[in-house]
Amino acid sequence: VVDLCTNGKSNYxxxxxxxxxxxxTAIQEVAAMHFADPEEKRCIAKxxxxxxxxx
Numbered sequence: 117v118v119d120l121c122t123n124g125k126s127n128y129x130x131x132x133x134x135x136x137x138x139x140x141t142a143i144q145e146v147a148a149m150h151f152a153d154p155e156e157k158r159c160i161a162k163x164x165x166x167x168x169x170x171x
Contacts, residue, residue, distance in 0.1 A: 136171045143167065 131139065143164045151157040 136167075140164065140167050140171060 143160065147157065147160040147164050149157075151160075
């Protein structure tokens with residue numbers, strides 16, 4: 117479960133630094149798992165890279 121909070125005047129949710137770190141760690145762990153379909157692994161790795169760039 118991701119801990120979400122609102123950011124002052126913003127109208128969108130922004131996860132806390134701890135939640136972002138936990139989410140990224142979880143996605144990186146999934147990317148390290150064995151997948152029967154290599155495309156699935158590439159998609160997860162791409163998501164992890166994108167989140168790393170955003171956070």
